Amino acid sequence: MQVPAFYFDGKTSRRHLVTLHVEDGVASISGDVERACPIMQLRVSERLHRAARKVTYPDGAYLEIQDNAAFAALLHATSHRDSLVVRMQQNWRATLAAAAVLIAVLVLSYAYLLPAAADLVAKSLPPSVEQRIGAGALEFLDNHILSPTQLPAAQRQAIKTRFRALTAEVEGVPHYEIVFRKSRIGPNALALPSGQIVLTDEIVKLLDDDNAVMGVLAHELGHVHRRHLMRRLIQSSAIGAAATALFGDISAVIANIPTVLLDMKYSRDVEREADDYAIALFKANGISRQKLAYVFEKLGEKEAASADIPPYLSSHPASAERVERILNAQ
Structure with a gap:
């Protein structure tokens, strides 16, 4: 599976048209630039609704993906999973639950934890x-x-x-x-x-x-x-x-x-x-x-x-x- 992308070396603004593919745990690009790197060393940006996803190399170079759907299929094929936080951000129920928990923590902290801490600090x-x-x-x-x-x-x-x-x-x-x-x-x-x-x-x-x-x-x-x-x-x-x-x-x-x-x-x-x-x-x-x-x-x-x-x-x-x-x- 090949995914079109733009490659940036992280030093200049020049972009290079490349194609990304993964084989045996190694991500390779070909086209204007050729490069190979183990996928474990790459950092994949979190998924957003419309923005292009990025793949960042250890030296700061990065890929700007041009086909998010094809890239998602590639990630699935490599068993890549977004972090729990990213998955929760993509789930409106989890987001609402997290917001409710945060509000509850803030209220309880204000009502109980903050007064107790203030008392301890005042005495010290x-x-x-x-x-x-x-x-x-x-x-x-x-x-x-x-x-x-x-x-x-x-x-x-x-x-x-x-x-x-x-x-x-x-x-x-x-x-x-x-x-x-x-x-x-x-x-x-x-x-x-x-x-x-x-x-x-x-x-x-x-x-x-x-x-x-x-x-x-x-x-x-x-x-x-x-x-x-x-x-x-x-x-x-x-x-x-x-x-x-x-x-x-x-x-x-x-x-x-x-x-x-x-x-x-x-x-x-x-x-x-x-x-x-x-x-x-x-x-x-x-x-x-x-x-x-x-x-x-x-x-x-x-x-x-x-x-x-x-x-x-x-x-x-x-x-x-x-x-x-x-x-x-x-």
């Missing part, structure tokens, strides 16, 4: 990394969102002293620092990876209750303790890095870190972990959990009375179920 990071990220995030917030606090120094010191007393006898309390700021976006509190808890003037004034403010701080300390924000940052960066691997421009990932920190949305499970930490801290100090629930009740009232959702609620969503869980915790 040296404190210096968290300090640098926290310092950079606070600088960004100070330049764009926050301004110097206007709370009286005595009130700020009283809040710090009170919370220090609450955490003094509790084991495993992470390093933290309470940072006061005035916010341009309303009541808010934010725990940075460095352990800095940003408490805004607006949320202190809105709550107008020392124990409720302690509840906000205890909740945010729970986020610090479980490295929630660092874990979410790692997850978001991992997703961004994966997108970058596909689409390029790594600078976009780096530039978006401050925005990710600011617009962090916590999952229900993460919020429960932080709530549980605050509940345990209140219980250890004999403070009614009603004051912790009051934080979200008060913010919920503000949400109901205003068209705008309080910033603290946007990242720490309140609900009747959540308040009930806090009040009924053992």
Whole structure:
């Protein structure tokens, strides 16, 4: 069986008209060029619907087949089989099945593998990394969102002293620092990876209750303790890095870190972990959990009375179920 083809030497663009045939495991061409090569050393391109198939020699020379049907018959006669991947590409059922499996793997990885990996990485990071990220995030917030606090120094010191007393006898309390700021976006509190808890003037004034403010701080300390924000940052960066691997421009990932920190949305499970930490801290100090629930009740009232959702609620969503869980915790 002979198959017409064009031969290219891989060095020039000149083509040579040849005829390919196979005998005793050796592929030979005749015509403008004569050459023989064992078929085991040749690489055959995958089958496409209309494109000409190519046969590549070890030195880079190649054949461009002119009769795909005759070439297919020749391959069949030599017992050549396309790879499993190529065969699957030619089968629409296999392609759909592979796509479904890929989607399932991505979903499961996002839901389970990525959070577990982020938790492991966050726990393995040296404190210096968290300090640098926290310092950079606070600088960004100070330049764009926050301004110097206007709370009286005595009130700020009283809040710090009170919370220090609450955490003094509790084991495993992470390093933290309470940072006061005035916010341009309303009541808010934010725990940075460095352990800095940003408490805004607006949320202190809105709550107008020392124990409720302690509840906000205890909740945010729970986020610090479980490295929630660092874990979410790692997850978001991992997703961004994966997108970058596909689409390029790594600078976009780096530039978006401050925005990710600011617009962090916590999952229900993460919020429960932080709530549980605050509940345990209140219980250890004999403070009614009603004051912790009051934080979200008060913010919920503000949400109901205003068209705008309080910033603290946007990242720490309140609900009747959540308040009930806090009040009924053992």
